[in-house]
Amino acid sequence: MQSVPTPGSSRVRLEYYRYEVTFGIYVMTASEKWVTNTIVLTVLILLLWALVLYFPSLLYTKLSRLVWLLTGHNSQGVSTVLRILDKYDNPSTPIAIAKHAIAS
Template sequence: MTPDFHSVEPFPLFIDSAPPNSANYFSSPMAMAAIQLLATSSSSSSREPLFRKPRVSMPIKVSNYLRLRYYQYEVTFGLYMLTPREKIIFNLIIFTVFSALLFALFWGFEPFIVNGFCRLLYYITGSFSNAPQICS
């Protein structure tokens, strides 16, 4: 007994697998009129646009960009469901941690790089004689 795949699958994956009595949706007069309307409007749209986008100033673009980023930040971290007081506390904690990281980066990164360079120089040459001023 062979299974009838047309009764199992509501939307056929391929045209060949469609049942022979399926409806041809493009044969109706309404569909043909819509296709003709789309064809005529697309040929005239190449000459001039039907709808012209309004010009947006740069401050409005920047404002919209920042609003979008803040919305993404709220959705990512789940801040949209906190009260305003909880949002302020959470943002202060994030700002403090971020400031501490920046402080450590700017004040501690240079000695880290110099110390790493001196160690690498010592491992390669065996002495600090090539860079005595930096590694003293």
């Protein structure tokens, strides 16, 4: 008796089939497929590792540059944005008083 495939396994099989047909892997022998899939999987794992390792520092650097472009403050980074946002949330600042006067 054959087991009925679950929707998740059917989806995985379909995506693997699309991968094989798109890149021509379906015409390879089993050992060639194994080598090719190992190389592809290794490259994807290394890309994911690089993303996790380097993306946070890159994101912080880019946000710091964005803060400098928007505010003109040097080398304070993202903490400058947090202080600027505090100005808008503090009800005693002139900006907040003007916002409240406009709203009412």
